[in-house]
Amino acid sequence: MRIVLVTATELPVPEDVELPVLQAAASRAGLTADVACWDDPAIEWAGYDLALLRSTWNYPSHLERFQAWVDATAAVTRLVNGPAIVHWNSVKTYLGDLHAAGVPTVPTTYLAPGEPVELPGYADIVVKPTVGSGARKARRFRGGTLSAATAHVKWLHAEGHTAMVQPFQYRVETDGERALVHVGGEFSHAIVKGAVLSSVTGVRGEHAHPDVRPYEPTAAEREVALAALAVAPEAPLYGRIDLVLDDTGSPIVMEAELIEPHLFLEHGPGAADRLLTAVKDLLAG
Known part of the structure; x- marks a missing residue:
């Protein structure tokens, strides 16, 4: 074949x-x-x-x-x-679907072009477009720069994007971001990586996946990842669920990557064979 x-x-x-x-x-x-x-x-x-x-x-x-x-x-x-997954997953409004289904997610406010730019009252926020990858056009803003956050939302609107605003998850700077890879509906392997948005500049550094290392997820993290996969319009053959820890140490979904995720195959012995066998x-x- x-x-x-x-x-x-x-x-x-x-x-x-x-x-x-x-x-x-x-x-x-x-x-x-x-x-x-x-x-x-x-x-x-x-x-x-x-x-x-x-x-x-x-x-x-x-x-x-x-x-x-x-x-x-x-x-x-x-x-x-398949197409149903691609259409659903290509716009990050799917996070709203996860939240509605009871999956713990990073709280997200959507601001479409033409809507008033009223930012939620977080002291440290992330603003990014609902269509994007690799943290491009994403920026982090702290308390004293929230006027710049408003300007960034307006810039995204001018570019034709709906903006999404989220509270910055502080524990990503100490505990990292987990990526759980699944094949055929089953857990395959996981990695943890460093924060993508710089604490100094507020924008992405040179690498979309800094400081990657293998990781053994907790039972709670596996449960959240499987719950996120279950919300997709149909069962995906492959997927990567990116998690961070909230202020209480509980795992929440940052992204569900079901179209073109990097799978970190070098950190998953046998993962490529499992995928092609599937x-x-x-x-x-």
């Missing part, structure tokens, strides 16, 4: 280092895996038995085009994760 790992023509990093790892795992599973870009009009997607979304990391800049491609591709081959089983079913 022939599958394709889907990337993009322009990446915010030099390369997706996980693609060759997944290609090798595909070969071990008895699959032929090509690599192609979602935004390459020359690709004949119908020629593949399955398209596995991987590093489509430029989609936030081309959301409507990407969503149209998702629907068109899913009409001619099996797309994983792909093979999906095709066989």
Whole structure:
């Protein structure tokens, strides 16, 4: 069977280092895996038995085009994760769905263009667009700079974005951010990484994933991650749930990455094989 790992023509990093790892795992599973870009009009997607979304990391800049491609591709081959998940997960208003379902999440206020810019009364806040990745266009503002936060919301509105405002979670600076990877609905592995937004500049540093190291999540963290996955419109074949600890030390969801997450395969022995075996089983079913 022939599958394709889907990337993009322009990446915010030099390369997706996980693609060759997944290609090798595909070969071990008895699959032929090509690599192609979602935004390459020359690709004949119908020629593949399955398209596995991987590093489509430029989609936030081309959301409507990407969503149209998702629907068109899913009409001619099996797309994983599927269109319902992609449409839901590509806009961070899904955090509201998680909250409504009782999943602990970072409190989030949404401010759409045209709405009054009234910030919640947090002393230390994060402002970012509802469509984005890698903390791009995200900024942290402390008490004395909240007027700058208002200006950043207005700038996001001028760029056509709905803004989201969240209280900064202080424990990320000491306890880090956890990323729990799941394959086939089951926990695979996890990492913990440092804070992405600088405590000095308020913006992202050089790396989207600083100071990564393996991590063994607690039972409570696993429970929250599984609860978040269960809210998706359909069961995802793969996913990464990013958690932080709130002021009480309880895990809460910061992001649910179900489209093109970096999976930290180097920290999950056998994870690539588990994913490609799940792909093979999906095709066989």
